[in-house]
Amino acid sequence: xxxxxxxxxxxxxxxxxxxxxxxxxxxxxxxxxxxxxxxxxxxxxxxxxxxxxxxxxxxxxxxxxxxxxxxxxxxxxxxxxxxxxxxxxxxxxxxxxxxxxxxxxxxxxxxxxxxxxxxxxxxxxxxxxxxxxxxxxxxxxxxxxxxxxxxxxxxxxxxxxxxxxxx
Numbered sequence: 001x002x003x004x005x006x007x008x009x010x011x012x013x014x015x016x017x018x019x020x021x022x023x024x025x026x027x028x029x030x031x032x033x034x035x036x037x038x039x040x041x042x043x044x045x046x047x048x049x050x051x052x053x054x055x056x057x058x059x060x061x062x063x064x065x066x067x068x069x070x071x072x073x074x075x076x077x078x079x080x081x082x083x084x085x086x087x088x089x090x091x092x093x094x095x096x097x098x099x100x101x102x103x104x105x106x107x108x109x110x111x112x113x114x115x116x117x118x119x120x121x122x123x124x125x126x127x128x129x130x131x132x133x134x135x136x137x138x139x140x141x142x143x144x145x146x147x148x149x150x151x152x153x154x155x156x157x158x159x160x161x162x163x164x165x166x167x
Contacts (some may be wrong), residue, residue: 004081005160006092006153017150019096025067025080026091026106026125032065035086036079046071048103050110050125064125066106068099084155089127092160094151105148127154134163 003011010023029041029049041047041061046068051060067076084090095102112122124130124145131154137145146152146164153162 005158006084006155009151009153009160010092010094013094013151017096021094021096021150022099023069024093024095024099024102025069025072026093026127027065027067027080027083028063028088028123028126029065030062031088031126032079032083035083035088036075041065041067041076046073046076048099050103050107054107054110056110056121064106064110066093066099066103071099084127084160085158087128087157089154089156091125091127091130091163092151092153092155093149094153095149097148102148109145127156130154130163131161 006023014021032041041049043049043052048066049060049063050066051057051063056063067080069077069080072080080090084092093102097105106125109124110122111119114120122133124133130152134142134145142164149164151162152164153160155161
């Protein structure tokens with residue numbers, strides 16, 4: 001079986017960092033379902049619904065999910081590849097954070113405070129939006145937002161692009 005672009009990138013990145021790192025997929029469950037043609041993701045040791053434990057818990061099955069690529073089934077991996085091959089895309093995170101800790105960190109970024117004091121959902125888990133979100137952040141905000149990752153990449157229409165760190 002041929003190595004995917006993200007797997008090739010990940011192997012190169014592992015050789016460059018001194019800490020053990022893992023590869024994670026971050027997806028919108030509704031887009032994932034459409035791309036995979038299968039049922040929604042299921043909670044497991046390799047898949048965490050980021051809305052679980054939040055005020056939006058009732059929407060968890062249709063919201064953002066973090067997937068531990070190394071622990072995921074071949075079917076889930078293929079669905080991530082399929083999503084990255086189309087226009088919805090897949091976000092790929094390379095991190096030294098343990099799975100549960102990374103999920104908690106990402107949960108803490110789901111809501112953004114608007115200038116008028118209202119709270120808004122920050123759809124950073126949508127691969128089509130994270131690049132634009134990153135460009136809107138100040139340098140300090142980018143550092144704070146991306147701190148749990150060595151690399152944050154998106155794959156849309158098969159093209160792998162780095163969102164953080166900026167190339």
